[in-house]
Amino acid sequence: MNSQDPQVVSRRPGFLTRDALEKLFIVLSQLGYQILGPVVRDGAIQFDTLSAADQLPRGVSNDQQPGHYRLEQGENQRQFDWNHGPQGLKPVCFSPREVLWAEQSNPPVFNPVPPNIEPTAVVGVRACDLAALAIQDRHFLSGSDPDPHYRQRRESLLLIGVDCARSAATCFCASTGDGPALDGGYDIGMAELDEGFLIWRESDKGRTVIDQLDLLPASDAQLETMLQSTTQASLAQQRNLPDCDELLLLYKRLEHAHWDNVAERCLSCGNCTAVCPTCFCYEASHEMSLDGETAQMVRQWDSCFSATHSSMGQYQVRPTVKQRYRQWLTHKLAGWQSQQGRIGCTGCGRCIAWCPVGIDLTAETVAVLEEGSLDV
Amino acid sequence: MFDPHVPHVAVIDQRVQESPTIFTLRLQYEDTRVQDAFEFDPGQFNMVTLFGIGEIAISIVNDPLDSHFFDHTIRVVGRVSEGMSKLQPGDHVGIRGPFGRGWPMEQIKGRDILLITGGLGCAPLVSVIRYLMRRRDDYGRISILQGVKHADDLIWKEQYSVWSAEKDVRVLLAADVATQSWQGQQGMVTELIAQLPLRPQRTVALLCGPELMMLAAVANLREKGVQDGDIWFSMERNMQCGIGQCGHCQIGPKTVCQDGPVFCYDELADFFGAKGF
Numbered sequence: 146m147n148s149q150d151p152q153v154v155s156r157r158p159g160f161l162t163r164d165a166l167e168k169l170f171i172v173l174s175q176l177g178y179q180i181l182g183p184v185v186r187d188g189a190i191q192f193d194t195l196s197a198a199d200q201l202p203r204g205v206s207n208d209q210q211p212g213h214y215r216l217e218q219g220e221n222q223r224q225f226d227w228n229h230g231p232q233g234l235k236p237v238c239f240s241p242r243e244v245l246w247a248e249q250s251n252p253p254v255f256n257p258v259p260p261n262i263e264p265t266a267v268v269g270v271r272a273c274d275l276a277a278l279a280i281q282d283r284h285f286l287s288g289s290d291p292d293p294h295y296r297q298r299r300e301s302l303l304l305i306g307v308d309c310a311r312s313a314a315t316c317f318c319a320s321t322g323d324g325p326a327l328d329g330g331y332d333i334g335m336a337e338l339d340e341g342f343l344i345w346r347e348s349d350k351g352r353t354v355i356d357q358l359d360l361l362p363a364s365d366a367q368l369e370t371m372l373q374s375t376t377q378a379s380l381a382q383q384r385n386l387p388d389c390d391e392l393l394l395l396y397k398r399l400e401h402a403h404w405d406n407v408a409e410r411c412l413s414c415g416n417c418t419a420v421c422p423t424c425f426c427y428e429a430s431h432e433m434s435l436d437g438e439t440a441q442m443v444r445q446w447d448s449c450f451s452a453t454h455s456s457m458g459q460y461q462v463r464p465t466v467k468q469r470y471r472q473w474l475t476h477k478l479a480g481w482q483s484q485q486g487r488i489g490c491t492g493c494g495r496c497i498a499w500c501p502v503g504i505d506l507t508a509e510t511v512a513v514l515e516e517g518s519l520d521v
Numbered sequence: 522m523f524d525p526h527v528p529h530v531a532v533i534d535q536r537v538q539e540s541p542t543i544f545t546l547r548l549q550y551e552d553t554r555v556q557d558a559f560e561f562d563p564g565q566f567n568m569v570t571l572f573g574i575g576e577i578a579i580s581i582v583n584d585p586l587d588s589h590f591f592d593h594t595i596r597v598v599g600r601v602s603e604g605m606s607k608l609q610p611g612d613h614v615g616i617r618g619p620f621g622r623g624w625p626m627e628q629i630k631g632r633d634i635l636l637i638t639g640g641l642g643c644a645p646l647v648s649v650i651r652y653l654m655r656r657r658d659d660y661g662r663i664s665i666l667q668g669v670k671h672a673d674d675l676i677w678k679e680q681y682s683v684w685s686a687e688k689d690v691r692v693l694l695a696a697d698v699a700t701q702s703w704q705g706q707q708g709m710v711t712e713l714i715a716q717l718p719l720r721p722q723r724t725v726a727l728l729c730g731p732e733l734m735m736l737a738a739v740a741n742l743r744e745k746g747v748q749d750g751d752i753w754f755s756m757e758r759n760m761q762c763g764i765g766q767c768g769h770c771q772i773g774p775k776t777v778c779q780d781g782p783v784f785c786y787d788e789l790a791d792f793f794g795a796k797g798f
Binding site: 245246248250253254255256257284285288289290292293396399425426427428429430431433437439440442444447449454455456457458459462463465467468469471472475476479480481482483484 | 599759791797
């Protein structure tokens, strides 16, 4: 019965015991990949370089609420029982700070500074972050001037995704259609079970790795558990966003009283844009050497909540917190629809958990869309 | 791989001081292949780098047929433009571009053209005026309304005289603060619209300048019966990348650096004049 399920048919997973996960790391290393994976650092799940499977967290899950993120140590042996930390794939492809080019004044010359990149396998990527990566791919690569730095990093990646078997209270990927089950955009997929992992290849790049693992056949019961886990994770989600057509109405609510309500709470700190896996704003500025002979153009993440973001030199287009929050939300949920054909949110809920005052994007959106203060 | 972030070196061929704070640089790419490949439309802009200091968006003011050089008219407003004002012929800058969508010159052939500029925002429209004068037979009547804050701010005075002598070209000037020798009107440039014998169905209006001026002009033009689809304007926002990536210049779902800087009023009607966009 289960083996006929479309998801199972497309995945055709094999079984890998928990102890055999080490073999995956060995194969990745032999193929020349540096490995990025989840570690517990500073009280949060963060992606860092790993050399062995036993460096993965064990029994670590998370409690995420508005303005709240805490890791919890359980008794189980699961290594992917957490949802996500403050960052996913964004810093891997879109560097938080990097040199774009270097210049010298005499003779005048501008030289590209290509990033130093090695093939990288990322273990433990979530569906919401793969959807966000696809959005960033479109932003940085699909236009007439693709970004060479982003492209080189992106093309160096081998992505090993993991189904989410549980949702945090802040997750709403089911309502944006981006999770909790993996749905494309990765090379190798995994689903974690108590006794080990179901694992399958999604791309030819992933096949090279999978072919070197001695997989056992997956049982019907294991396939059933895989399907049930993501279904339950989906059903457990407590938050959701209105549908896309309704979100377009945000642009018709520019004078809604609720923007003032949010502005009274919002600190304009930019945490939401820093943790958002799709936010792409960056600033580029010159840094000159002390001798004045050379300089470099450095770009780093920017935020539409910063004072300089809308600066026109003598004035700001968005001097108030209300205008900045409205800019962020309307762009994310309405503007992106005409720019990219979908909303710029994948339901990861990071902006809710990492907001120091617990502003909830889903609740604010619904409040602004409520009738009563319709302008124009 | 082509890197859109990296400028090409250009050398300053000529420098003209237009007013105490406005200067024009005539530039040539050092690499002749880059110069030969450089094509632009009136209304497009370049990102101009002053070595070690910064990069700013500046519109191109000469005619696209001038293939051996390009001109930037720059007003000193900040650190980078002030530094650029000190450059002399033989000095170098970095250039990326051209970027954005310029004026719809093909689309508006045969129409009466009304150009309205205010403050010192005349540079993007000067390229259009020059373009029209070179192709005078392709367009109908031309009206140029130029407003300045102070009479002394008006640059290119001789050019306005030359243009106004052309057939079917009307030039009207306004200064908020007039001087004794001022030949134009005292007041706002938008007040000049009422004096024009407009043929609204035939007219296309091209606007450039402070947004409040353009907002007032749009209202006056609509009153006169000019269609929303026939009103075009050039917008300014914080621009850093020029290629629609860095996110600063967005107005609603549009990016000024790629979708603009020239927009049809229809395209931005929901956001034009909305505070915070």
